[in-house]
Amino acid sequence: MADYIISGIQQLGIGVEDFKTAWKYYIGTFNMDVKILEDDTIAELMLPYTGNKPQKRHAAIAINMQGGSGFEIWQYSERKPKKPDFDIQFGDLGICVAKMKSRNVKQTYHEFSKNPGIKILGGLSKYIDGTDTFYMEDPFSNVFQIVHDETIFRDEHRSSGGPVGGIVGVTDIERSLPVYQEILGYDKVIADVKGNFDDITGLNSGNQKFRRVLLTHSNPRKGSFSRLFGQSTIELVQALERAPRKIYEGRFWGDPGFIQICFDVRNMNALKEKCESMGFNFTVDSSVKGDFDMGEASGQFTYIEDVDGTLIEFVETHKIPMIKKLGIYLNLRKYNPEKPLSDWMLKALRFGRVKAENI
Numbered sequence: 001m002a003d004y005i006i007s008g009i010q011q012l013g014i015g016v017e018d019f020k021t022a023w024k025y026y027i028g029t030f031n032m033d034v035k036i037l038e039d040d041t042i043a044e045l046m047l048p049y050t051g052n053k054p055q056k057r058h059a060a061i062a063i064n065m066q067g068g069s070g071f072e073i074w075q076y077s078e079r080k081p082k083k084p085d086f087d088i089q090f091g092d093l094g095i096c097v098a099k100m101k102s103r104n105v106k107q108t109y110h111e112f113s114k115n116p117g118i119k120i121l122g123g124l125s126k127y128i129d130g131t132d133t134f135y136m137e138d139p140f141s142n143v144f145q146i147v148h149d150e151t152i153f154r155d156e157h158r159s160s161g162g163p164v165g166g167i168v169g170v171t172d173i174e175r176s177l178p179v180y181q182e183i184l185g186y187d188k189v190i191a192d193v194k195g196n197f198d199d200i201t202g203l204n205s206g207n208q209k210f211r212r213v214l215l216t217h218s219n220p221r222k223g224s225f226s227r228l229f230g231q232s233t234i235e236l237v238q239a240l241e242r243a244p245r246k247i248y249e250g251r252f253w254g255d256p257g258f259i260q261i262c263f264d265v266r267n268m269n270a271l272k273e274k275c276e277s278m279g280f281n282f283t284v285d286s287s288v289k290g291d292f293d294m295g296e297a298s299g300q301f302t303y304i305e306d307v308d309g310t311l312i313e314f315v316e317t318h319k320i321p322m323i324k325k326l327g328i329y330l331n332l333r334k335y336n337p338e339k340p341l342s343d344w345m346l347k348a349l350r351f352g353r354v355k356a357e358n359i
Contacts, residue, residue, distance in 0.1 A: 004271035005337055006185055008221045008229025010264035010315055011061050011070040012098055012163045015254045016140060017083070019058045019075040024356040025138060026062070029118060030100060031158055032071050035352045036061040036320060040077065045286055049253030049311070055079060057254060065350050067153030067230050068101050068162025072262065074254050082255045084247065088141070089205035090169075091239035093308045094247035095258035097135070097167035097203075098142065099233065101149035102160040105132035108146050111159060112136060122202025128191040128212055128235075133199055140256060143203065151230050154347050165233040166261055169247070170308050173213050173238045179306045183274060184263065186215035186234050194240070209240040224317075224332055225264055227340045234261075246309060253311065260303070262313035266337035268300055271314060280304045 016022035026032040038060040043050060056077040063070040075081065090096060102108040105124070109132075112118045119137040127133035131148035138144065149164055170176040180186045191214040200206035213236045221229065253259055265271055272282060284303040299318040303311055320330050335341065 007223030064162035066161035
């Protein structure tokens, strides 16, 4: 059997309390203004994470055409989203920080510093890889790290682009590494450091000691959307001075916060074999009901948990809209799974651009 392909991080799931308010903010701040799909139906297959019953939700996936992955903005429609009942600390278990790309971090810092809707946490500093970085918090208590990445998919004359990874709190880095290195392909260690760090002093518990391991993939990603998604990094963080708490302790998938990292894949069957061989069975698999259909896109999705229960999603996309107004859709099963789609095809996604006032 052919091996599976991971094209990159497809999207970062963000649970919100107010879908419209959140998406407008992410358009205004991060230019996540190209809609890939939007759906307002029932999540029937996520029962292990939604109280063992289907839940109605409103969700959309949006991207920034300068490159990176997308946001899946997600809100319960008939259930009041539950916020955490404790202040999330750096290194708590789960996705505690989202990474956003910038070709000029200093410029982005100055732009964001002038925006009253953006709360800067700390200041401009050096990241553990030696590049410029800073952190910010949105109005919904989610923390974002701006990281250096000069690659641009479509130049729209902005300093920043879309998501390019995340910081994941774990109890034991050595136990966590196999999932991220062997299954997800983050086989290259950029940094592995212990101690106190200047860049995180503005974050909750950021003055404590941590072990931080920054990972990336040594080989370029392959597949249909690999040029759009680009390179990504995952930082694993282990608190050394306290016992971390689970970010989603006592809450459902989809409640406010970073709910999952989703990877775009081809050959889900081979991926399933790999995951099972390492003891990480799929906890959700949409193939039990055939292709999932989110109104404007279809395919197969699955989930695994890392050793601390952080949700990792895989999506094998079969159909997406290219120019919805003209009824033009892309059937990905017709294309070589190893080759990236032509740039002109991916750049046609910009015709799905939406304005914040029209959300």
